[in-house]
Amino acid sequence: xxxxxxxxxxxxxxxxxxxxxxxxxxxxxxxxxxxxxxxxxxxxxxxxxxxxxxxxxxxxxxxxxxxxxxxxxxxxxxxxxxxxxxxxxxxxxxxxxxxxxxxxxxxxxxxxxxxxxxxxxxxxxxxxxxxxxxxxxxxxxxxxxxxxxxxxxxxxxxxxxxxxxxxxxxxxxxxxxxxxxxxxxxxxxxxxxxxxxxxxxxxxxxxxxxxxxxxxxxxxxxxxxxxxxxxxxxxxxxxxxxx
Amino acid sequence: xxxxxxxxxxxxxxxxxxxxxxxxxxxxxxxxxxxxxxxxxxxxxxxxxxxxxxxxxxxxxxxxxxxxxxxxxxxxxxxxxxxxxxxxxxxxxxxxxxxxxxxxxxxxxxxxxxxxxxxxxxxxxxxxxxxxxxxxxxxxxxxxxxxxxxxxxxxxxxxxxxxxxxxxxxxxxxxxxxxxxxxxxxxxxxxxxxxxxxxxxxxxxxxxxxxxxxxxxxxxxxxxxxxxxxxxxxxxxxxxxxx
Numbered sequence: 001x002x003x004x005x006x007x008x009x010x011x012x013x014x015x016x017x018x019x020x021x022x023x024x025x026x027x028x029x030x031x032x033x034x035x036x037x038x039x040x041x042x043x044x045x046x047x048x049x050x051x052x053x054x055x056x057x058x059x060x061x062x063x064x065x066x067x068x069x070x071x072x073x074x075x076x077x078x079x080x081x082x083x084x085x086x087x088x089x090x091x092x093x094x095x096x097x098x099x100x101x102x103x104x105x106x107x108x109x110x111x112x113x114x115x116x117x118x119x120x121x122x123x124x125x126x127x128x129x130x131x132x133x134x135x136x137x138x139x140x141x142x143x144x145x146x147x148x149x150x151x152x153x154x155x156x157x158x159x160x161x162x163x164x165x166x167x168x169x170x171x172x173x174x175x176x177x178x179x180x181x182x183x184x185x186x187x188x189x190x191x192x193x194x195x196x197x198x199x200x201x202x203x204x205x206x207x208x209x210x211x212x213x214x215x216x217x218x219x220x221x222x223x224x225x226x227x228x229x230x231x232x233x234x235x236x237x238x239x240x241x242x243x
Numbered sequence: 244x245x246x247x248x249x250x251x252x253x254x255x256x257x258x259x260x261x262x263x264x265x266x267x268x269x270x271x272x273x274x275x276x277x278x279x280x281x282x283x284x285x286x287x288x289x290x291x292x293x294x295x296x297x298x299x300x301x302x303x304x305x306x307x308x309x310x311x312x313x314x315x316x317x318x319x320x321x322x323x324x325x326x327x328x329x330x331x332x333x334x335x336x337x338x339x340x341x342x343x344x345x346x347x348x349x350x351x352x353x354x355x356x357x358x359x360x361x362x363x364x365x366x367x368x369x370x371x372x373x374x375x376x377x378x379x380x381x382x383x384x385x386x387x388x389x390x391x392x393x394x395x396x397x398x399x400x401x402x403x404x405x406x407x408x409x410x411x412x413x414x415x416x417x418x419x420x421x422x423x424x425x426x427x428x429x430x431x432x433x434x435x436x437x438x439x440x441x442x443x444x445x446x447x448x449x450x451x452x453x454x455x456x457x458x459x460x461x462x463x464x465x466x467x468x469x470x471x472x473x474x475x476x477x478x479x480x481x482x483x484x485x486x
Contacts, residue, residue, distance in 0.1 A: 166394060173473045
């Protein structure tokens with residue numbers, strides 16, 4: 001059974017209070033970096049895996065995409081996507097991304113934002129995606145950084161007075177399930193190494209075009225906790241082209 | 244002034260006692276992974292940056308390389324290389340790698356093992372290397388992993404009883420000088436992010452073919468401390484082709 005905390009009403013409500021939920025792309029600390037990695041959407045067919053509120057689907061549509069499919073496991077997220085980010089060229093589909101089936105070469109562009117760390121079996125998924133993307137097509141995704149996922153708690157290590165000492169790394173090569181508390185709820189995520197994230201792409205006919213660990217933008221540095229984001233990488237952004 | 248601890252007699256003597264110094268490639272925990280990344284050396288021109296004792300130069304020569312240049316900043320290391328790893332096709336050169344000059348397209352293969360983290364200016368060096376390698380040529384190198392270099396001390400975080408708790412990460416986005424104690428001596432190393440390591444390659448006409456965080460081989464797991472090497476990545480191995 002694939003976990004779906006986003007359909008948990010309490011979790012869903014808390015998620016709605018995050019900057020990225022209220023403000024969309026402009027509220028997401030990594031958007032300034034991700035936006036630069038995106039290809040020209042004009043006339044393109046686009047798939048967004050784990051689309052959530054649909055911000056990236058709407059962005060693709062607004063930038064000329066011919067047809068966009070946004071897929072998410074959570075119907076509640078898709079209901080919000082339909083309210084906030086509907087567009088004639090965008091279709092939202094409720095499904096776990098591992099269960100999706102598409103035709104070979106169906107898409108010019110596949111996107112995924114902060115969703116693959118919820119997926120247990122990454123390599124079969126990448127193999128599937130590689131068949132869905134046309135030769136020359138783009139694959140751009142973000143995940144939580146292996147540094148951020150390895151220990152498990154996704155929290156800093158503090159001294160007795162509650163001051164941050166550093167960020168802990170452990171069990172790095174033990175890939176698999178971690179339970180972190182996110183928005184006050186236990187959430188299952190999957191840690192995998194950088195070797196695995198990159199290797200599956202190289203082994204499935206992708207060439208890496210960009211690999212970015214985004215830093216918070218200067219304009220967000222005054223938000224609570226944001227300066228600490230300079231102390232360890234939280235996200236990994238990868239851009240690739242299907243050969 | 245580029246630091247050269249390897250010409251410090253005390254440091255040099257301690258280095259000589261390491262497994263990798265006594266046993267060569269078979270004593271290096273990452274060799275089993277690095278070896279698989281190496282291209283066919285037959286008839287090739289090879290450059291090894293920071294060659295140390297010259298194990299990789301000798302390996303290239305033994306595997307058919309036509310001409311190998313091993314460069315190192317330490318004359319003492321090169322004296323040992325000449326004793327242990329001389330070969331008719333290998334020439335050892337004493338120079339800091341940042342000061343080397345070669346002709347455009349001079350090499351088929353450029354190697355570097357655990358040396359770039361001693362170099363302050365990585366990006367200009369990669370730019371130079373990109374001109375030295377022929378189109379279609381290979382560039383394979385290992386460095387200390389950004390997880391290992393970010394905090395600075397390169398040591399575990401322990402509890403009061405001396406038990407390892409985890410490995411600390413901090414100051415990740417502050418690239419630059421770190422002073423670690425290695426073999427009992429203070430050594431200057433340079434931390435840089437994964438973004439920087441990979442980005443300089445992509446920006447200088449390389450395509451990434453392999454990115455590996457090597458785990459210790461099973462046959463070394465019983466050596467003191469080796470099981471802890473599964474808890475955090477210490478090295479990053481990158482293979483690239485010049486386009």
